Amino acid sequence: MAMFTREEPGDRSAETVIGPSVKVEGNFVGSGNVVVEGSVTGTIRTSKDLRVGEGAKIKADIEAANVTVAGEVHGNVKANGRLDLGPSAKVFGNVETMSLTVANGAVLNGKCTMVKGEAGLATPPVAEKPEKKRAA
């Protein structure tokens, strides 16, 4: 998440930058950190971190390791690590994450599912009843 601590023009950690004057349509699959400041329609998937900038408008399902949102997202968000919603964030869709931070002023309209690790849901699964031993 170090990439999101400062926003300098020479930030080297972001391998993909979708600037404010760029529109991406389709299924974007990346393998590095992604910063979106512009418009994306379709899906965004990356194995690393994703930052949605303040002016960004996304109509897409998102999947990334850690997601920071400061702009507008219409679609489902799946963060395999952390999901941070900043004060200007607007998310219209379901979110699924391990760790969630929602700042004062953020908008979240959708179902929120907290998962734990790679095993699955945070809530413990219902234990199966042991089979009764049949009487001989």
Next chain:
Amino acid sequence: MYYYLFDSPLADSKYSAIINRIEFRIIELGINGRMDRLTILKNMRELIEGAIKRGAETIVIVGDDAAVARAVSIVARYNVTLGVIPVGPQQQIASALGLPAGEAACDVLSKRIVRTIDLGKVNDQYFLFSLDIPAQDVTVECDGHYRVSLLGLPRPFSICNFSPRSRRVGACSPEDGVLEAVIEEQAVGWNLFRKPPARPSILPLKRAKIFSPTASIPLMLDGQTVVKTPVTVEVAPRKLRVIVGKDRLF
């Protein structure tokens, strides 16, 4: 075996002193080989291909960016190494490869640090730096998955393999196995209140189709060759063996 090809503008008398020094230094370092000079009657492709048939393993271009850019597209097709001795006004390629100008480049050649780098490929032509797209209405379809278009006024942008500014941008390395679509942002506001432009958009890609919905648009390869849309641009990974200096930008 080395083969030296001198670009045609070097026949001018103002270059005679530097050419003499280069020839002397080549012999002094023991890296001598056959030498040819490009003229109006001699074609670069025929000369290089002839030298490779005769057994040349290192093709050294003595000249500027224009000569090196033309040679890259020829040498990349063969299993030989490219060397450059920069002489002339435009030396962006040589400085990116870390080669000093004039006879000092002979010392770098003799040290022979060879790197295998990626090239960009457009319609069977190779480029080292970038494919530049003018400020017109174009759409880029990347890796067959997504389309990139510009919001607002059209602006020039490029598909980069290697950028001399790569240290600043932190991308466009010729050893990463991908190309990057680099779109510069415009400054907003007026005069004193003008905000500096945002960071450029950078989208890694391996293959892209560039087309214009209206008319065919000329695109520039390494500032030298013109190709027209629609074109398919792709990365040719580890395509060129090139001799580099220690001050190279990658």
